Amino acid sequence: MKHSAALPVAWITLRILIAFVWLFFACVLALLLWSLLDEGSTSKLLGLGGLPQSMSGIRSIAILGILTAPINYAILKCLLDMVETVRSGDPFVRENAYRLSVIAWLLLIMGAGNIIFASLGKGVSISQHPFYLDVTWSVNGWLTVILTFVLAQVFAAGARMREDLEGTV
């Protein structure tokens, strides 16, 4: 079976993204720890003006950022495993339907998390020291969640059909 060139590109991209996720995790964790050790310099570095409520807001965002890293990893790992099954020529399996379902739920959680992120960002930002947190959850995001749920069902049906076909003599 001949595969398109997109598969190796997807595989490498996903690997790189997984590395970035853990790099992001390490950076945010370091920032959080640094903010606990030296609040003054962290506040200065982030341009928060030394306001205590801003620092606690930043810490909350950092904690949420740390929590999103395993979710991002799980999404990328599921995608990577799916790419592996496509490469092996056997994508219509029940595991992939389950993986897509997991991805859909995680995207939904991330969407909800983005709303919390945005409200935290607004809480931290004050007129003297505006803080811009670029997190939005667009209609496209919700459409992606719906699309992924639908795809999970498509894969589940495809896997059932394949199983039937395998048992056909």
Add this chain to the structure above:
Amino acid sequence: MAIVVKLDEVLHDRRMTLTELAQRIDLTLANLSILKTGKARAIRFSTLEAICLALSCQPGDLLEYRLDSVDLEQRCAA
């Protein structure tokens, strides 16, 4: 499953081995073995036709509907 494949009996009556039948109908021995042991989920009409032609029999000679206790329980539960 309530459908019982009686290929073994027909083969015995015709004094034919599974390997010979596989060669005659151009089907792999593995697939024919799946059919014989009742592990197949479905059978193509083309396969059934080829087996009937090779063994000079009717589909009814190869397949039988036998309602066993498990199936009966499942039907009652439904």
